[in-house]
Amino acid sequence: MPMRVHAIEKVVENTPIHKTFYFNDRECRNAEPGQFIMVWIPGVDEMPMSLSVIGKQQAVTVEAKGEGTKKMHEMKEGDKIGIRGPYGKGFSLSGEKKLFVAGGTGIAPLMPLIKMSGGKKTVILGARSSHLLLFEEELKSMDVELHISTDDGSEGHKGFVTDLLEEMADADKKFDVAYACGPEIMMRKVLDFCLENSIPMEASLERYMKCGIGICGSCAIDGYHVCRDGPVFESSILSKIEDFGRWKRDESGKKVEI
Amino acid sequence: MCLETSVGPLKMKNPLMLASGVLDMTRGSMERFREAGAIVTKSVGMGERKGYGNPSVVELEHGLLNAMGLPNPGVDEYLKEIEGIDVQKIVGSIFGKDEHEFARVAKKIEVAVDAIEMNMSCPHAGSYGAGFPTDKISDAVSAVKESVNIPVFVKLGMENIGRRARAAEEGGADAIVAINTVRAMSIDIETAVPILSNKVGGYSGPAIKPIGVRCVYELSEEVDIPIIGVGGITTAEDVIEYMMAGASAVQIGTGVYYRGEKIFEEISKELREWLEAHEYGRIKDVIGAARA
């Protein structure tokens, strides 16, 4: 899909490290939750980003960590960005009792999914510290059961989101389906939990990406390409991917440990 | 209908090869192409290279523009990657700055591949690729020929292709692969900024097919060694056209973007149907049919 260039319509600062950039792109209006776009910062970089808002306006939520994302954080309303996509396979909606597990910025692609899905929704949201919890207020205003966990214990459970999974199992909640996005070690643990408890699960993966359209192979994970076969994969496939939670590839294609 | 063909000593069950640079950097990706007569792996050099920054690909109306910048993990990682790979035939694409580097990389991968493809045509990688001087081609090819005992192909771009192909033939090349991407550019007019981070890249896909066909046609006059046609192939008819121009086999890269990896299986089937409908007994009879 050719690139479209749009002016940013609104910038919202969510946390000290997260900003959400709104735009209006016809192709993105009907994207599936979990799909991503390639965002071009003219003359600087191009990066894959999951849509965090889908609808009349769309948005990506960006954590400032690398050179490109830091440059993105300097951008203001009216500045121009290029967009290709939406690309890839998103989440599939199913089941009544749903569990969403998000670590850090991983809540971003889950937000449109949570909004679009009905039934009984439980969200486990984790971050390093209270002030870095992304979309906490928005989730509190929604019809979801929200559990918080922070690494430093400044809010909610002290520890990892995955600790809370065990509590969920104890409470015998019997989820029909689980969705996860966040650090890969976390997603691997969610997968193991779901396999043990026979809960179908989907997770959105992140890999270094160049083309975004399934030709260059930079984002290969075993025989799959995150950009075209993913970024969302279901548990039946994830459980077979040996690289999952263990290996990724750098810009040269070399395998490096996660 | 027989689809078997051969390029010099390399025999293939069908004439469809996966072109270098498209989903052929990792073993898992390559094994999705078991239907291809051969796969040509992503060009590899002596040491690791990260390639250019993003954007490295631009999607255009009639093809793709890319400037990956020859990213590769280096020849030692490459060998680990392809060890025990399950594909029909594997051709190792290599690049080098001079004849010594070409010969060293070729020697290293010889045990693991069925043939070598010397990339002397990447249009956006400086003196690697298309910038490799024409007057050094013959020496580089003979250096590689001396260091290995498997077939050696030389991949060339459209520029100056006749002279460069003759130089490769003089050096002892077993076949010419033509063409690589065509040097091109795309500018975003809203921001007045060239889109690729490298500004200039290589154009592939349907837009370049007539250029590739012309190169193959003219080359089959210029040289006596076999030619492998590449550039813009997305259908069985495209394959036939290249083979009628004189190609003994073809490579498909960007076609994978348009039709997915199933393109190999589908075109094989379409080729059989076409041959049958046009009363050709075997694909080999098509080679050079358009040449008087």
Ligand SMILES: Cc1cc2nc3c(=O)[nH]c(=O)nc-3n(C[C@H](O)[C@H](O)[C@H](O)COP(=O)(O)O)c2cc1C
């Ligand atoms: C993303 C991409 C990467 C490529 N990388 C290489 C490469 O490493 N070595 C090479 O010889 N050709 C490379 N090529 C060129 C292709 O092998 C082929 O010659 C060209 O794309 C024309 O064929 P097509 O239209 O079927 O893609 C690359 C092409 C693309 C699109």
